[in-house]
Amino acid sequence: MNAPQKILTVFGTRPEAIKMFPLVHALDADDRFISKICVSGQHRGMLDQVLQIAGIMPHFDLDLMQPNQTLDSLTANLLTGIGRVLDAEQPDWVVVQGDTATAMAGALAAYYRKIPVAHVEAGLRSGNIQHPWPEEVNRKIIGSMAALHFAPTQTAADALLRENVEPAAVHITGNTVIDALYWITRKIEIQPELATGLAPLEARFAGKRIIGVTCHRRENFGGGMVGIAAAIQRLAARDDVAMIFPVHLNPNVQEVMNGLLAGLENVALIEPLDYPNFARLIGICDLMLTDSGGVQEEAPALGKPVLVMRETTERPEGIAAGTARLVGTDADRIVAEASHLLDSPSAYDAMAQAHNPFGDGKSAGRIVELLAG
Ligand code: UD1
Ligand code: UDP
Secondary structure: OOOOEEEEEEEOOHHHHHHHHHHHHHHHOOOOEEEEEEEOOOOOHHHHHHHHHHOOOOOEEOOOOOOOOOHHHHHHHHHHHHHHHHHHHOOOEEEEEOOOHHHHHHHHHHHHOOOOEEEEOOOOOOOOOOOOOOHHHHHHHHHHHOOEEEEOOHHHHHHHHHOOOOHHHEEEOOOHHHHHHHHHHHHHHHOHHHHOOOHHHHHHOOOOEEEEEEOOOHHHOOHHHHHHHHHHHHHOOOOOEEEEEEOOOOHHHHHHHHHHHOOOOOEEEEOOOOHHHHHHHHHHOOEEEEOOHHHHHHHHHOOOOEEEOOOOOOOHHHHHHOOEEEOOOOHHHHHHHHHHHHHOHHHHHHHHOOOOOOOOOOHHHHHHHHHHO
16 A cells, blocks of 8 residues: 555635535545644634534644734735745645635645645636635635646636646535535534524524625625625614624624624624534525625525625626525615515525535545545
């Protein structure tokens, strides 16, 4: 048998941890690999809750998060911090996920050392470098360096081929977010007490239609966030609706949302939920209003329509499948689209019953086989 390959997975934010833990579990269970984990700590509390529920103990934790961190200081610290880990560990592969600063700097630090990079969730493109900002550029940078590209869908694979990526390096694997969602759903079935955090709100809002809300995108700071808040205020005037809104810890989000929405009867502004309780929120809501990438993929897997509060999306598959609609951040448009779904059972059913295009829950296994070569 060949010597095991040393794989260093590098991640640092909540969504990366959620999408990487199925792969970490699969690598840990496979003696063809020595699995090492480096977390950057780009996020702290929001990352740690995922590590805890997934039972992941990183070998390296750079603990980099600073309050209201800037992109340049974060990126500089990531590059040097991850570089030091690579020098110490000398892995055979570095695996990064998605499009965060951690993923981009992790890939760049590996490239500087001629260590091959494998990219999970490769090939997502909006075609606009300002939306999402800076993620569209981050993933293009990673795509230009990676030796293996794990595209979640045919659309993503096609985007890479259009950029002249070597076809043999592109593999369609599905998105590990669906593996993670099925894993947490099974875990909650066995341990229902993990997902009882919303019980008081479920009691308070009994009989109302629940809308789950999240937002955090940097390109929505300022006017976009104000538009989203205005839409929530207007939807909250309906007697039959309640909104549960776990507010992202980014201070730019906290200030706007706590400033404009505090005290509204039908709106619960709450701390970020841990992953099991967030899965529960998707389960109990009628629809999700979000600018999140991951939520666009998860909600359809649980049969919930998504209104995407962005100008563009790099996940056109959801729009094409009819599970998601792109509504921007203009309050009139968000209110009109949400009201249409709430008031038209046929429009609602068409979205809720559409097919989830993002994966079958077996992506991590495919990625492990591709890494094994
Ligand atoms: C980051 C990613 C974004 C991803 C998002 C997921 C970049 C440039 N941005 O955006 O792609 O969609 O994570 O949520 O990589 N904070 C805390 N505690 C936490 C997490 C964040 O207090 O656990 C606060 C800190 O003040 C921090 C700020 O949020 O400085 C911003 O965090 P950062 O990771 O830079 O940006 P996000 O908006 O979270
Ligand atoms: N999520 C969570 N708690 C919350 C909100 C979201 O655990 O209060 C999870 C959600 O299940 C999804 C991920 O966080 O998998 C999405 O993260 P985020 O929206 O911050 O980032 P993006 O996906 O836009 O990069």
